[in-house]
Amino acid sequence: MSVASELIRGNTETIILAQLMKRDGYGYMVNKAILNMTGGRFELKEATLYTAFRRLEDAGCIVSYWGDETTGARRRYYSITDLGKESYRLRKKEWETAEAVIDKLLSEGEGETI
Amino acid sequence: MSVASELIRGNTETIILAQLMKRDGYGYMVNKAILNMTGGRFELKEATLYTAFRRLEDAGCIVSYWGDETTGARRRYYSITDLGKESYRLRKKEWETAEAVIDKLLSEGEGETI
DNA sequence: CGAAATACCTTGACAGGCGAGGTATCACGA
């Protein structure tokens, strides 16, 4: 089953930060990494991806710099800041809380089992 | 920790359907049930609640009828339809898929442990 | 030479959540 994007909403920035926790990356690469990690089940739309990068940079969670590629298309690399790392940990906790709450609320829909 | 509403987005209808899987209910009651089940951590905003009921009814997932209260405020009761039950199961599966994907993507942000 | 992949970006529309406002009833205490 593919992933309903309504349900991902609010997690895109956290997902991007998670990628950047490992190493610096550029947009296209980050998205391909996400695609690979999910076995092709999920990929951010480009417009979503780049607007999320923009928001994260405006918020001081990441900084960007142009790569020094002498060949191929230019790449804008992003690096996570200390603020971004802090923000990532907070967002992750928020996700875990929300996840638990939703799981709990949806687990009640099963009356006809047993 | 309270729940970031951005992360609930897209799940409100499913949460409401889960409540109605158990028994018919009216708006205010459904919301209080949610509040109780989450130990006060989460509650739908009224505007969100009622617009969600409206969408669900328009989609044929629920039907409504006025209660026969002779005293107190009038209550609009909602009952889940077969289509609604079907929809609930699908939405729940979608949630589980999204949950697994996000968990996977966020689990990668932990390099510095160990 | 043309197509596909890489790589970036912006605009405008859309949908869901919600603040703020409204209505009406009832219970309770000052």
Add this chain to the structure above:
DNA sequence: TCGTGATACCTCGCCTGTCAAGGTATTTCG
């Protein structure tokens, strides 16, 4: 009796994140 809080419903308009659609430029490969 008069206000306050709880119950119970509803709507309007704004905000925010997503995304379709469009654009640019380079390189590789047939």
